[in-house]
Amino acid sequence: MILSKSGITDVYKSAVTGNIGTSPISGSAILLKCDEVTGTIYTVDAAGPLPCRVTNASKLTTAALNMQTAYTDAAGRSNPNFLNLGAGNIGGKTLTAGLYKFTTDVVIPTDITIKGSSKDVWIFQVAGTLKMSSAVRITLTGGAQAKNIFWQTSGAVTLGTTSHFEGIILGQTAINMQTGATINGRMLAQTEVTLQMNTIVKP
16 A cells, blocks of 8 residues: 655556555656556546546545554654664564664664564654665564554655565655565655555555
């Protein structure tokens, strides 16, 4: 699933499983083609990919408000279990459930594991940018589910080439997927989302 306030760019061919939309910007800012999306492409106006786009401004307005609410909720959680873990470098770590707070940028230069049960929840509060290096993977173990992992980021998110990401990104700014990167999760951006031959699967 992808939701953006200011557009979705794309280098063909990406593969998105789930609904996508933009609001309040015009559907003309969605540059994906119909054959790249298994789901519904929603627009606020009579613009966007044809013949598949569906105009539903009220649904998108509600979705955008919910995205903002989710971001604010995640950002407002207090009493973190982990503060500035690894000074913002979480490469190579196994991350158990809890609230992680970072007052800096966060980098993932090497593979990480998110470990816990299907009912556990992870919230990552990132005051800066989040950058995952090329070919790096997040692996879930112990029953952990991507739908319970939230990455609240104030700065831009960049997923390197052929990397694999897990979880829901609540981005205050841009989310950038480089060539061949994949995500099992959702991308909810308050600015834009950029795709380059990526695979996005709804958890």
